[in-house]
Amino acid sequence: MPYKIPESVLVVIHTANLEVLLIERAGxxxxxxxxxxxxxxPDEPLSATASRELHEETGIVADGESIVLRDWHLSNVYEIYPVWRHRYAPRVTHNTEHVFSVQVPRDIPVTLAPREHVAHVWLPWMEAADRCFSPSNAEAILQLPRQLKKLAG
Known part of the structure; x- marks a missing residue:
């Protein structure tokens, strides 16, 4: 299996009322x-990665009309947890993560990729931030209200 590319996307899925969908890792x-x-x-557009991962992990399709991916134009660089470094080329220790969000109806069907995730939950945004294991994911959720105002303006 080829090494993972140390560039990724984070897609915060939320409702108009700022409930956030979280998914629990299978492993x-x-x-x-x-x-x-x-x-x-390496040349896959970030928006294509975000759209693909959204569909693969939740079954949600960003159609560009009723469900629109929003690029925050925000990137985080973080150290890859040692337990997952074997997936990357030797000496790769950091990943660059690009943040997106997508607003969906609360009753949208969620179909998890069973090899990747085992459960999902909708939580108010602050509670969702508290539940995330990833500091950059928690910070993105905490920024959600401000980012939505920025994107709307």
Missing amino acids: NPGFWQSVTGSLDT
């Missing part, structure tokens, strides 16, 4: 997160 019980995923190829 790590108690690890709750938003949708994440790495580029498949």
Whole structure:
């Protein structure tokens, strides 16, 4: 299997009332997160990665009309947890994560990728931030109200 590319997306899924969808990792019980995923190829557009990962992990399709991916034009660089470094080329220790969000209806069907995630939950945004295991994911959720105002203006 080829090494993962150390560039990824984070997609915060939320409702108009700022409820946030979190999904629990299959191999790590108690690890709750938003949708994440790495580029498949170095030249894959970030929006394509975000759209693909959103669909693969939740079954939600960003159609560009009723469900629109929003690029926050925000990137985080973080150290890759040692337990997952074997997935990357030797000496790769950091990942660059690009943040997106998508607003969906609360009753949208969620279909998890069973090899990746085992449960999902809708939580108020502050509670969702508290439940995330990833500091950058928690921070993105905490920024959600401000980012939505910025994107709307």
